[in-house]
Amino acid sequence: METPGRRRRLRWWPRSLYWRLALGFLAITTIGVAAADVYAARALAEGLRNRLDQQLASIRQDRLDELETSSDLEPAGATAVVLLTDAIGRVVQRESGAMVERAVIRLSGADLDRMATTGRAGAVGPAPMRAVVEKLPDGGFLVIAESTADDTATVHNLVVIEAASGAPLIAGVVLGALYFSRRTISPLKEITATARRFAAEGAPSQRVSAPVSTAEVEALADAFNAMLGRxxxxxxxxxxxxxxxxxxxxxxxxxxxxxxxxxxxxxxxxxxxxxxxxxxxxxxxxxxxxxxxxxxxxxxxxxxxxRLDQGRPLECRPVDLAELCADAVADARVTAPDRPVTLVVEPGPHVVTGDPDRLRQVVTNLLANVVAHTAHDVPAEVRVGREGDEQIVDVVDGGPGIPEELRERVFERFFRAGGGPARPALRDGTPAPGSGLGLSIVAAIAAAHSGSVRVEASESGAWFRVRLPALTPA
The missing domain is CATH 1.10.287.130 (Signal transduction histidine kinase, dimerisation/phosphotransfer (DHp) domain)
Structure with a gap:
């Protein structure tokens, strides 16, 4: 959890993602360039020191070979100093190169003995030099020293070159970071503007149309557009x-x-x-x-x-559609004795799970729709079959049928084909009775049983098809 103290400490840090990205690029680039420069300078200094130590070791060996045949010292180069000292460090003989003729080297006997014991080169002063010491058989010491001024200048020049080239490099990276940050942030600004327009205008048809720059921003824009679509x-x-x-x-x-x-x-x-x-x-x-x-x-x-809209639970038990449709057809023949009503049942079981009274009402309402909207002698047929995992109940009549443009609307509540509460008109223009709720109840009961009902295309008459999930045998 962020405390007030932490908020005060981070108050200087910008809240804008644009500037955070830019400052992040600047910090990472500066640290990277500085680390690379430091590594390069240290590596060069280390390489030059190792080379100098190898030169000192080579000169030492040459002078030891010369001392075996002569007591005189030969110069070792323009930047080298060769000394012969006694056991307490007093200089007995010196040969200096032209560039280090006045270089001062102070080493005590203890220092000479320590350096001779280690056998490794080390820094000596007060002049900027490195030296290697060899103890002679007579107790004296042979000192070979080389100036490090040139190596130090080389490293210094490298640092100057790195600083001169690093500043433009960092500036270029920062400018590039600002450019790409702006391009990355611009879709987010478009998303923000779209959200504000949506909040101000309340128009959910708004969409983000700005070009995206990264996969993450694209995913955000797609998700935002999908949310607006929903x-x-x-x-x-x-x-x-x-x-x-x-x-x-x-x-x-x-x-x-x-x-x-x-x-x-x-x-x-x-x-x-x-x-x-x-x-x-x-x-x-x-x-x-x-x-x-x-x-x-x-x-x-x-x-x-x-009750159906509220999703109240219905009675659930196995219902034989063949038997249920037979009872509904028998009732229809009694109420409309002049109308031919037939029942066709395909072989096989036709059992579903549901409320028998409500399922009976589905078939009854569909037959009542035939009675209400067709002439008294128009035949009707009820078919019971199965398609895959669904039981099918078809109610087909030979009347004028339902116009194609009205087939999706006949299940709307109080829908009247004439456009208002007046009696609907059939395809042939004759008036049709009814309250406009019968087919709505059919659709609601079918949906409550995880089924559906629709008007199928038919060359003559109306064809209603009810689909219900078949009961799977245990």
Whole structure:
């Protein structure tokens, strides 16, 4: 968890991702160049020192060979000093190169003895030199020293060159980092602008259209566009649902108002004594009873749709579709004795899991739709079959059929082919009765059983196909 103290310490650090990337590139590049420069300078210094030590060792061996045949010393080069000292470090003989003629070397006897014992070259002073010491048989010492001024100058020049070339390199990397950071950040700015437009305008059709620079930014833009797409779909779905709800409430109100108006009219006639004739009174009461029954059926259907919409659990047990359809066909033959209604059942079991009363209502409503929308002598056929893992129930009639442009809308609640609460028109233009809820109930019951219903294409008549998951034998 970030504490207030930590926030104060990091207040100098920019919050902008653009500047963070730029400063990050600058820091990494500076550290990398500095590390490379330091490594190169140390490597050069180490190489020059090793070379000098090898030269000193070679000169020492040459002078030892010369001392075996002569006591005189020969110069070892323009930057070298050759000394012969006694046991306590006093110089007995010296030969110096032209460039180090005045170089001062101070070494005590202990220092000479220590360096002779190790046999390795070491720094001596006060002049900038390295020396190697060899103890002679007479107790004295042979000292070979070489100036390190040239090597130090070489390393210094390298550092100057690295500094001179490193600054433009760092500047170029920073400029490149700023450029690529800007290109990397620009899609994020477009995403931010799109989100702000969406928040300000509430238009989910907005999309990120800026070119992407990296796979990660592309994935972010795709995810953002996908989110906006889902929001757009949900927005349209809710708007459509609200429109359907308004239509639903309007249609339901119209249906109920129609019946209530008829009942109220007959009640007023009775109240004012306009129905003194027993026959007319009996006819009025019959009409009131019919309207009451119609309102009761409508309210029952609305309650059923509400329960199905809420996802209330239905009864679940094995249901034989063949037997259920046979009962529905028998009832249809009784209610419409002049209409030929046939049943065709394919061989094999036709069992599903569900609520038998509701599944029976699916077939009953589809047959009632045939009775309500076709002439009394138009034949109807119910077929029961199976396709793969699904049981199929087809209800087909020989009537005028359903226009193609209306096949997707017939399952909408209170949908009327005429565009309003008036009686729908069939393909041949004849009026059709019905409240507009029967097929909606069929679709809702099928969906509650994980099935579906649709209007299939047919050359003549209407063809409704119900699909339900088949019961798998244990």
């Amino acid at each position: 929001v757009d779909e949900e927005f349209n779905r809710r708007r459509k649902a609200e429109e359907q709800l308004r239509d639903f409430v309007g249609a339901a109100s119209h249906e109920l108002r129609t019946s209530l108006t008829a009942i109220g009219g007959y009640a007023q006639l009775v109240r004012f004594g306009a129905l003194d004739d027993p026959a007319r009174l009996d006819d009025a009461m019959r009409r009131v009873q019919n309207e009451t029954r119609r309102m009761s059926v409508l309210v029952d259907e609305l309650l059923l749709l509400a």
